[in-house]
Amino acid sequence: MAYRETAKVRDRKALTEQRILQASHELVAEAGFAALQMNQVAQRAGIATGSLYRYFANKETLAAEVFRQATEIEVDHVRRCLQQADSCALSRLEHALQTFAERALKAPKLAWALIAEPVDPAVDQQRLHYRLQYANLFACAVQQAIDDQLIPQQDPMLSSTAMVGAIAEALIGPLAQQAQDPTHAITHTITQFCVRGLAPFRYSVTGASL
Amino acid sequence: MAYRETAKVRDRKALTEQRILQASHELVAEAGFAALQMNQVAQRAGIATGSLYRYFANKETLAAEVFRQATEIEVDHVRRCLQQADSCALSRLEHALQTFAERALKAPKLAWALIAEPVDPAVDQQRLHYRLQYANLFACAVQQAIDDQLIPQQDPMLSSTAMVGAIAEALIGPLAQQAQDPTHAITHTITQFCVRGLAPFRYSVTGASL
Structure with missing residues (x-):
């Protein structure tokens, strides 16, 4: 009883x-x-x-949990893009970056809060944690792309953190202006910036993707 | 009297x-x-x-002022690199990125505090302000590089914020480990990631810079 x-x-x-x-x-x-x-x-x-x-x-604990749950959903989307078996590692990476950016621009206020809003240190701590998690996910794909000789030898973690930073920071401006971008010009530009950063030969000779 | x-x-x-x-x-x-x-x-x-x-x-006001003064010094270094008249816009940009990364790695604890440490929202607000200032400085050089046909047409501000994010985020790991990098492998990798992101043809055909 x-x-x-x-x-x-x-x-x-x-x-x-x-x-x-x-x-x-x-x-x-x-x-x-x-x-x-x-x-x-x-x-x-x-x-x-x-x-x-x-x-x-307190508010800090609640904020940290809200941040955690909302970010887990975004991480899951990126993870799923990177797990698709039917494409090469670079295409998967491109798809993951594009998806992250598109989702952010579709919910600009939430994305801005998650990525850039000045917040309590407890939430900032979570941000560092999740940015590392994104970088780890990207790094697996970068390593795969190196193994498959799609891109040259490089430090996968260093390139991946650079991608995480590039995409997050480039979105801040558009998110702050609550840009709706139906043409996907923003997501395309950011994604290409990242992928070209990895691969001097592949994306340049075919080129013209800006 | x-x-x-x-x-x-x-x-x-x-x-x-x-x-x-x-x-x-x-x-x-x-x-x-x-x-x-x-x-x-x-x-x-x-x-x-x-x-x-x-x-x-209070501590928050003091922290914000310490942040402001320390960051102004770094911004000045970047600005000076970008003002050197004896090189092309892309070389200046490369030099500025390299200088930023090298200075960070020479004072890893301070750089970590300025770039990544979870801090009070008042300091975080300053971070947003200064990252925008870096991006504005970079954007002038990117625009110049476009005008000089060194890189293709692109949104200078979007590329510049991506560079600011890439360099800051890629440094976090090495800074947290207080990496001393005498060979400059880290700064070189990050700089090349950024510059290649801008320029699919220039850096790719000559290539091999990773």
């Missing part, structure tokens, strides 16, 4: 936590982490502010 | 402020912004902690 009670409470808590995170995600997607205020979150989630603090000790 | 008194006080205040900023800079260069504690700053500057607060209302 005591056990069933506990399981029920646990389920209800899990649901409430989910509701809190959903409400928080919406606020961030609408107006960045600056809009993540505890009383606003509580109101949108339909709970008392006091109860909210039982789930998340 | 009152005027001279005031001038003297003003001079003494300016000197004290300079001593505070010097002490703060040293702490950050030794162990990052995490080491910037008001009591530590006061001790090293040889003043009472209470007096310190008369100069800087």
Whole structure:
């Protein structure tokens, strides 16, 4: 009897936590982490502010978790692009970069919050963690492209971190202006910048991709 | 008489402020912004902690000013590289990127603090500001390179922000490991990544620069 009670409470808590995170995600997607205020979150989630603090000790912890969940989704998309078996490593990389940029431009406010908004150090720490995770994913593809002699010998991690930085930083301006880019000129330019950085001979002789 | 008194006080205040900023800079260069504690700053500057607060209302304001001064020095170095009249726009750009990376690797702890350390939003705001300033400087050189037909038509600002991101992000790993790189392999790789990103034909046909 005591056990069933506990399981029920646990389920209800899990649901409430989910509701809190959903409400928080919406606020961030609408107006960045600056809009993540505890009383606003509580109101949108339909709970008392006091109860909210039982789930998340402070705004920083909540922000870090919102960041983590939103970024995991983006990382998953990139990972899936890189796992497609039916194309060469460079095409997969190009597809992954393009997908990352396109998704960002489709949800500019959220992407801006995740990539560039000045945030609490706890969230910044997560940013470093995930940028390293992106770089690790890219580095596998770069290594594969080297093995397949598509690009010359190079430090895969150094090139991959450069790509992560290039794509993130190049998006900041367009995201801040909430650019809608139906022609994909922005994503194409950034992707080509990155891929050409890896491969002096392949992409240059065929060229003309700017 | 009152005027001279005031001038003297003003001079003494300016000197004290300079001593505070010097002490703060040293702490950050030794162990990052995490080491910037008001009591530590006061001790090293040889003043009472209470007096310190008369100069800087809080740690965040002090940190932002330390960041600003240290970054201005780096921006100046990049600017000077880009102003050298005796070389083409692409060579100047290459030189500026190389200089930025070399200086970072020579003072890895300070560079890490300026580029990557999770910091207060006030400092993060400064980071955005200065990264934009770097990008603006690069964009002038990119535009010049386009005008001189050294590289194809492209959005100079988009390419320049990509370069700023690439160089900053690629340095984070080596800086975190406090890599000393006497062979300049790191700076060379990053610089080439950036410059190749701009120029599919120039750097590819002559190629082999990785």
